[in-house]
Amino acid sequence: MSECPLCRENNHCAIEAGEKPETCWCMRVAIPLQLLEAVSTNKEVCICQKCIEKYEKDACS
Template sequence: MQASNQPYCPLCTSINLCGVNDTTKPCWCTLEKVPEALIQRVPDAEKGKSCICQACIKKFNLVGEDNFTAL
């Protein structure tokens, strides 16, 4: 993920806890595998601006693409 000033998940609008701008340790977002199908759900205007939160990633992986809703 590129450096971001957006603290909110682009899917559910919860705080994403991204620490990519913290130079003292790697952020969870640089270590997490985010499914491409989930990335495709991010609105075009929001792509590349902020991280999808861990909760959305976990939920997507649990329920699958067809049953995922962010809110």
């Protein structure tokens, strides 16, 4: 399971599941730079769709 670094939930990564990268939900969304900066590390991390949607909703409020 690939874990979201923000909420620690499963991020439902198709790539980690062995599927083609273009099938993953994350390839069809723009991930806000502020979220990426908040979790910047030396390793690759995958923020989940729920956290991205929450961030965008809160930013629009």
